[in-house]
Amino acid sequence: MVDYRNFEQFLHSRMKRRNLIIGAGALSGLAIANQFSPQRAIAKDRFSDYPFTLGIASGDPDPNSVVIWTRLAPDLLNGGGMPPKNVPIHWEVSTDEQMKRIVSRGTVVATPELAHSVRVVVEGLQSDTWYWYRFFVKDYSSPIGRTRTAPLANGYLSKxxxxxxxxxxxxxxxxxxxxxxxxxxxxxxxxxxxxxxxxxxxxxxxxxxxxxxxxxxxxxxxxxxxxxxxxxxxxxxxxxxxxxxxxxxxxxxxxxxxxxxxxxxxxxxxxxxxxxxxxxxxxxxxxxxxxxxxxxxxxxxxxxxxxxxxxxxxxxxxxxxxxxxxxxxxxxxxxxxxxxxxxxxxxxxxxxxxxxxxxxxxxxxxxxxxxxxxxxxxxxxxxxxxxxxxxxxxxxxxxxxxxxxxxxxxxxxxxxxxxxxxxxxxxxxxxxxxxxxxxxxxxxxxxxxxxxxxxxxxxxxxxxxxxxxxxxxxxxxxxxxxxxxxxxxxxxxxxxxxxxxxxxxxxxxxxxxxxxxxxxxxxxx
The missing domain is CATH 3.60.21.70 (Alkaline phosphatase D (PhoD))
Structure with a gap:
C-alpha cells in the first residue's frame, strides 16, 4: 500500500523539481510521465512551476463510479498562475499502486471559468474495490491517489x-x-x-x-x-x-x-x-x-x-x-x-x-x-x-x-x-x-x-x-x-x-x- 506518512517530503521534492519530467510514482517508485499515453499533449509553453501544488482528491463513491479531482495552480496564492486558456489534463485509474494495471484513462479540459480545476466521474468500475489514480499535464504528473468504490446497492457489507x-x-x-x-x-x-x-x-x-x-x-x-x-x-x-x-x-x-x-x-x-x-x-x-x-x-x-x-x-x-x-x-x-x-x-x-x-x-x-x-x-x-x-x-x-x-x-x-x-x-x-x-x-x-x-x-x-x-x-x-x-x-x-x-x-x-x-x-x- 502507498505510504502516505512521507507525503510531505514527496510533495516538497515535487515542487522543487521544476521543468522536469517528474514521475508520478514517487510514492511507490518512479514512473516516467511519457509512458502514460502516446496521446500525451506536449505544449510549446511551460508552467512557471509544478502545477499540482494542491494535490489530488476523490469523493462521493457509488458502486460503479467515483469522482477524482485536481486543480492546476503553479502559483497557488495568486489566482493559480495559469494562463486564461483551456488546458487538457490526462488521467488514469489502475487496480494497483504501481499504476501498471490501467482500467480507465481519458482526457479532461481544465478551464479558466473553474480556476483550472477538474473533476472526472470515473465510471465502469467494480464495486467495493480499491483503485489508484493520477493526472498528467505537459511534462508533469500528479501524486498518486487511492480511492474506493461503494458496495452494490443492498449488497452485503460486513464492515x-x-x-x-x-x-x-x-x-x-x-x-x-x-x-x-x-x-x-x-x-x-x-x-x-x-x-x-x-x-x-x-x-x-x-x-x-x-x-x-x-x-x-x-x-x-x-x-x-x-x-x-x-x-x-x-x-x-x-x-x-x-x-x-x-x-x-x-x-x-x-x-x-x-x-x-x-x-x-x-x-x-x-x-x-x-x-x-x-x-x-x-x-x-x-x-x-x-x-x-x-x-x-x-x-x-x-x-x-x-x-x-x-x-x-x-x-x-x-x-x-x-x-x-x-x-x-x-x-x-x-x-x-x-x-x-x-x-x-x-x-x-x-x-x-x-x-x-x-x-x-x-x-x-x-x-x-x-x-x-x-x-x-x-x-x-x-x-x-x-x-x-x-x-x-x-x-x-x-x-x-x-x-x-x-x-x-x-x-x-x-x-x-x-x-x-x-x-x-x-x-x-x-x-x-x-x-x-x-x-x-x-x-x-x-x-x-x-x-x-x-x-x-x-x-x-x-x-x-x-x-x-x-x-x-x-x-x-x-x-x-x-x-x-x-x-x-x-x-x-x-x-x-x-x-x-x-x-x-x-x-x-x-x-x-x-x-x-x-x-x-x-x-x-
Whole structure:
C-alpha cells in the first residue's frame, strides 16, 4: 500500500523539481510521465512551476463510479498562475499502486471559468474495490491517489471504517490530525464543514492567512488554495475518498440563508450577501471532489444528497446553512423562549421532506445523518437559568421536535447523527424529550472535535456538562473521530492530538463508545 506518512517530503521534492519530467510514482517508485499515453499533449509553453501544488482528491463513491479531482495552480496564492486558456489534463485509474494495471484513462479540459480545476466521474468500475489514480499535464504528473468504490446497492457489507472530521482553521494550528488519519485503516472520510475560514490575518497563531477577510471569487479561490497547500491535508485526501458538506465559514461566520452575521460589513444588504455566497459556493465546488450535479447556479446548489454503502449504511448528507431561517434572538447563547419560533427551520421544508422520505424508505442497517451543528439539546449554563446556542438545533426547536418525533414514531433503523462545528468531542444520546431524562433515547449523536480550530485545547470539562445527563462524553482536544461499523455494532473512537500549535503533536485515544443494533443508547466500549 502507498505510504502516505512521507507525503510531505514527496510533495516538497515535487515542487522543487521544476521543468522536469517528474514521475508520478514517487510514492511507490518512479514512473516516467511519457509512458502514460502516446496521446500525451506536449505544449510549446511551460508552467512557471509544478502545477499540482494542491494535490489530488476523490469523493462521493457509488458502486460503479467515483469522482477524482485536481486543480492546476503553479502559483497557488495568486489566482493559480495559469494562463486564461483551456488546458487538457490526462488521467488514469489502475487496480494497483504501481499504476501498471490501467482500467480507465481519458482526457479532461481544465478551464479558466473553474480556476483550472477538474473533476472526472470515473465510471465502469467494480464495486467495493480499491483503485489508484493520477493526472498528467505537459511534462508533469500528479501524486498518486487511492480511492474506493461503494458496495452494490443492498449488497452485503460486513464492515465500514471511516473518519469524521471538521473545522480546520489554518491560523490556529497545524493539521497534525490528518497526518495520523492518513495512516489509519479507513475506507472513507466524512467532512462536515468549516473546510476553510473566511477571516483576516491573525498575528497570534502559529500560521497566518494570506489576506484580509475574503469577499471576491479570487479571494475565496486563494483561501482554498492556502488550505489545500497543507501537506497533511493533501495526504488525507490522497489516501481515501471523501464525502463533504459545508458549514458557515466556507462563506461567513454564522450566516443563515441570505442573511450574513450581524456586523458593519456591506454584505448586510441581502443582495450583496447573495453575491458573496455565490462566489463562495463556486470556489467550494472548484476545490471539492463533488459530482457535476453539485455545481452551483449563482448562490444556490443542492448539496444535500444520499450515499449508500450496501445494506450496511446510508449517509443522508445535510446542508443546515443554505435554507435555515435567521437565528432567533441574534446568534449567541440565549435563554428560552429564544428558539421556539414555530416557523423557524434549520433545513428548509424541501430538504426536511427529502430526509424523512429517505429515512422511511431506507433498507440500510444504519442510517447516518452527516450534518453540521449539534442536534441535541445542550444547556450551556451551570446551575439555574438554562441557556442554549441559537446557532445550533437548539435555536430551531420546531425543526428538532419534528425530527425527534419522526425518529420515535417511524423508527428508521439505527439513526446516528454525525456532527462537527463546536471544536470538541461529544457523545450524546438523542432523547424524545430532553427535559425528561427518563424519556426514550431515539438516536445517537457523535460529535468530532476540530482538526485545528481553537488551538491546543485542554482536558478540562466545563461545569455545564453536568447539567446535561444526555451527554456521555466530552473532550476539548483537537483530533478526529473514527467509526467502525458492522451489522451488529457501531463503535466510535475519539482520537485527540496533544498539541496543534506546533507540528509535533502526538495522537492518543481518549475514549471509545458503542451502539448496538436496535438499541440507540451510547455505552462505553
Amino acid at each position: 465500514l471504517n471511516f473518519a469524521l472530521v471538521s473545522c480546520q482553521n489554518y491560523q490556529q494550528g497545524f493539521y497534525t490530525a490528518y497526518k495520523y488519519l492518513a495512516q489509519d485503516d479507513l475506507d472513507l472520510v466524512v467532512h462536515v464543514g468549516d473546510y476553510i475560514y473566511e477571516g483576516g490575518i491573525s498575528t497570534t497563531g502559529p500560521r497566518q492567512h494570506n489576506s484580509s477577510e475574503i469577499f471576491t471569487l479570487e479571494d475565496y479561490r486563494n483561501r482554498h488554495a492556502l488550505y489545500k497547500s497543507d501537506t497533511n491535508l493533501q495526504a488525507a485526501h490522497a489516501a481515501f475518498p471523501w464525502i463533504v458538506t459545508w458549514d458557515d465559514h466556507e462563506v461567513e461566520n454564522n450566516y443563515a440563508n441570505f442573511i450574513s452575521e450581524i456586523d458593519s460589513e456591506p454584505d448586510q444588504n441581502p443582495e450583496i450577501f447573495l453575491q458573496r455566497r455565490a462566489v463562495a459556493y463556486q470556489a467550494y465546488y472548484e476545490h471539492m471532489p463533488l459530482r457535476p450535479s453539485q455545481r452551483p447556479v449563482g448562490p444556490n446548489v443542492q448539496l444535500y444528497r444520499r450515499l449508500n454503502f450496501g445494506n450496511l449504511a446510508t449517509f443522508h448528507v445535510l446542508d443546515t446553512r443554505q435554507y435555515r431561517t435567521d437565528q432567533p434572538c441574534d446568534d449567541g447563547t440565549k435563554p428560552r423562549p429564544c428558539g421556539l419560533e414555530p416557523n423557524g427551520t434549520i433545513t428548509g421544508k424541501a430538504q426536511e421532506e427529502w430526509l424523512y422520505n429517505g429515512l422511511d424508505k431506507s433498507q440500510a442497517k444504519w442510517n447516518v445523518l452527516a450534518q453540521q451543528v449539534i442536534v441535541a439539546q445542550v444547556d450551556r449554563t451551570a446551575g439555574p437559568g438554562a441557556t442554549y446556542s441559537m446557532d445550533k438545533w437548539d435555536g430551531y426547536v420546531a425543526s428538532r421536535d419534528r425530527l425527534l418525533r419522526f425518529l420515535e414514531q417511524r423508527k428508521p433503523s439505527n439513526p446516528v447523527v454525525l456532527t462537527g462545528d463546536v471544536h470538541n468531542h461529544w457523545a450524546i444520546n438523542l432523547k424524545a424529550d430532553f427535559n425528561n431524562p427518563l424519556s426514550p433515547t431515539v438516536g445517537s449523536e457523535f460529535v468530532c472535535s476540530s482538526i485545528s480550530s481553537g488551538g491546543n485545547g485542554s482536558d478540562t470539562i466545563p461545569s455545564y456538562i453536568a447539567e446535561n445527563p444526555q451527554v456521555k462524553f466530552y473532550n476539548n482536544r483537537r483530533g478526529y473521530v473514527r467509526c467502525n461499523v458492522t451489522p451488529t455494532t457501531w463503535k466510535t473512537d475519539y482520537l485527540a492530538v496533544s498539541e496543534v500549535e506546533t507540528p509535533f503533536g502526538t495522537i492518543s485515544k481518549k475514549a471509545s463508545f458503542v451502539v448496538t443494533d436496535g438499541n440507540p443508547e451510547i455505552k462505553p466500549a
